Amino acid sequence: MADVSPTLLWIRRDLRLSDHAALSAAVARGGPVIPVFVRDHTVDALGAAPKWRLEQGLEAFIAALEEKGSRLILRAGPAREVIPELVRETGAGAVYWQRAYDPASVARDTDVKSDLRAAEIAAESFSGHLLFEPWSVETKQGAYYKVYSPYWRAVKDREVAAPVAAPAKIPVPRDWPESAALADWHLGAAMNRGATVLSGHVLPGEAAAQARLGTFMRDGVAEYGERRDRLDQQGTSRMSEYLSLGEISPARCWHAGLRAQAEGKAGAGKFLSELAWREFAYHLMWHTPHILEENWREEWRAFPWKEDRRLREVRLWEQARTGMAVVDAALREMYVTGYMHNRARMIVASYLTKHLMVHWRIGQAWFDDCLIDWDPAANAMGWQWVAGCGPDAAPYFRVFNPETQAEKFDPEGAYRRTWIAEGQAQPPQSALDYFAAVPRSWQLDPAAEYPAPVVSAQEGRAAALAAYEQREF
Numbered sequence: 335m336a337d338v339s340p341t342l343l344w345i346r347r348d349l350r351l352s353d354h355a356a357l358s359a360a361v362a363r364g365g366p367v368i369p370v371f372v373r374d375h376t377v378d379a380l381g382a383a384p385k386w387r388l389e390q391g392l393e394a395f396i397a398a399l400e401e402k403g404s405r406l407i408l409r410a411g412p413a414r415e416v417i418p419e420l421v422r423e424t425g426a427g428a429v430y431w432q433r434a435y436d437p438a439s440v441a442r443d444t445d446v447k448s449d450l451r452a453a454e455i456a457a458e459s460f461s462g463h464l465l466f467e468p469w470s471v472e473t474k475q476g477a478y479y480k481v482y483s484p485y486w487r488a489v490k491d492r493e494v495a496a497p498v499a500a501p502a503k504i505p506v507p508r509d510w511p512e513s514a515a516l517a518d519w520h521l522g523a524a525m526n527r528g529a530t531v532l533s534g535h536v537l538p539g540e541a542a543a544q545a546r547l548g549t550f551m552r553d554g555v556a557e558y559g560e561r562r563d564r565l566d567q568q569g570t571s572r573m574s575e576y577l578s579l580g581e582i583s584p585a586r587c588w589h590a591g592l593r594a595q596a597e598g599k600a601g602a603g604k605f606l607s608e609l610a611w612r613e614f615a616y617h618l619m620w621h622t623p624h625i626l627e628e629n630w631r632e633e634w635r636a637f638p639w640k641e642d643r644r645l646r647e648v649r650l651w652e653q654a655r656t657g658m659a660v661v662d663a664a665l666r667e668m669y670v671t672g673y674m675h676n677r678a679r680m681i682v683a684s685y686l687t688k689h690l691m692v693h694w695r696i697g698q699a700w701f702d703d704c705l706i707d708w709d710p711a712a713n714a715m716g717w718q719w720v721a722g723c724g725p726d727a728a729p730y731f732r733v734f735n736p737e738t739q740a741e742k743f744d745p746e747g748a749y750r751r752t753w754i755a756e757g758q759a760q761p762p763q764s765a766l767d768y769f770a771a772v773p774r775s776w777q778l779d780p781a782a783e784y785p786a787p788v789v790s791a792q793e794g795r796a797a798a799l800a801a802y803e804q805r806e807f
């Protein structure tokens with residue numbers, strides 16, 4: 335039998351070996367498999383924390399490949415040049431990858447695919463980042479969904495293929511092409527001194543992802559419905575950073591949820607419906623990519639949001655010194671851990687877009703820079719949902735009152751004490767870590783007096799509602 339030519343396995347945000355359709359297909363094709371990661375414009379465009387987290391993920395993924403006797407070839411440059419170059423160097427007859435759905439990746443992948451096919455190289459993309467391809471969910475009229483509840487009804491009983499195991503063996507080439515060294519890329523450089531603090535909160539890699547899912551299914555999912563909104567408890571799965579980099583497949587999470595449901599664990603249904611929120615975000619980004627940059631409802635362009643990032647209130651919000659304790663606690667949690675509780679995301683987003691009347695894009699950009707679970711679709715949808723200009727959004731007149739939110743979801747103040755050092759005789763390490771992570775140029779001091787609110791809960795609400803009532807749309 336003639337030797338089968340190598341397959342390039344183009345790795346992107348899918349840093350796992352199990353339940354990886356492109357990898358399984360590459361192994362099944364029969365020839366050597368050459369995994370490659372390209373540092374292109376989509377990687378260079380990442381914010382500081384997501385880029386740092388990517389480096390961590392790549393390190394873990396390289397180790398997992400090496401355990402199987404394989405490697406990850408690293409190259410930098412436009413994928414449209416790098417991939418054909420590697421095809422020539424290795425004599426590859428096929429290039430396989432898992433689909434991405436953001437407009438920049440879609441445009442890139444379309445070009446790469448058509449170039450390869452024109453050169454008679456088998457170029458195939460596979461699903462795996464999502465449960466349901468965005469174009470496969472349609473209303474009865476053949477349109478896309480703009481509202482979550484009917485979307486959920488349309489997908490909740492769909493068959494999702496069970497996750498498949500990692501291949502026992504990954505065939506290797508006789509000669510490996512040259513690779514850059516990950517450390518030379520300095521992907522974490524923009525984190526500066528924050529990286530040391532952040533690294534204490536991150537366990538990258540597929541094995542860690544599966545272990546965390548297992549722990550949540552054993553100990554957390556039953557009470558997920560009651561605990562998921564509590565800021566002072568660890569009541570959610572914390573799967574988001576792993577899903578963001580594809581260190582775990584959504585299908586694995588979905589099947590774990592189905593099993594928990596079959597075992598009668600009460601919160602499992604809610605968990606499945608939250609996974610579907612992620613799908614809905616991708617559905618929206620695919621059908622209306624302007625959600626990433628523009629008000630999803632065009633009429634909101636006329637709304638008098640402030641757009642100048644240099645404004646004092648923006649600086650205070652970014653530096654977590656608004657004087658509104660629950661808002662500052664949440665922003666500090668994100669700065670120290672790269673993660674923020676979902677309820678807290680809604681509270682800080684509402685405070686910025688309503689109390690401070692600042693454009694959601696400014697908050698979105700801050701999250702782009704700070705979140706290790708950064709996801710283009712979920713972040714854009716989350717911001718537009720809170721701001722009131724998105725699909726199926728919370729109405730603008732629904733203004734989260736940060737004080738009552740704190741009373742309800744952090745009744746003893748434990749969350750606020752965890753993250754705010756000022757005013758505590760012996761602040762916990764978590765609260766002090768914020769001061770170790772922020773740039774020195776901010777000149778923050780944990781012993782300083784905690785600031786008065788930049789805008790009080792009542793004044794902010796009144797101003798926001800007045801602007802809303804005066805709008806001309």
Ligand SMILES: Cc1cc2nc3c(=O)[nH]c(=O)nc-3n(C[C@H](O)[C@H](O)[C@H](O)COP(=O)(O)OP(=O)(O)OC[C@H]3O[C@@H](n4cnc5c(N)ncnc54)[C@H](O)[C@@H]3O)c2cc1C
Binds near residue numbers: 679701
């Ligand atoms: C302003 C704002 C910005 C956000 N930015 C991001 C982001 O950049 N990346 C991100 O992954 N999520 C984002 N979210 C959604 C949500 O806050 C996180 O997915 C969730 O907090 C992650 O924690 P978890 O994994 O413990 O979630 P769990 O409660 O355990 O939920 C399980 C999974 O369901 C998905 N999910 C849950 N809630 C949502 C939601 N509202 N929208 C989309 N998917 C959801 C996530 O993949 C999550 O990992 C944002 C929400 C808001 C309001």
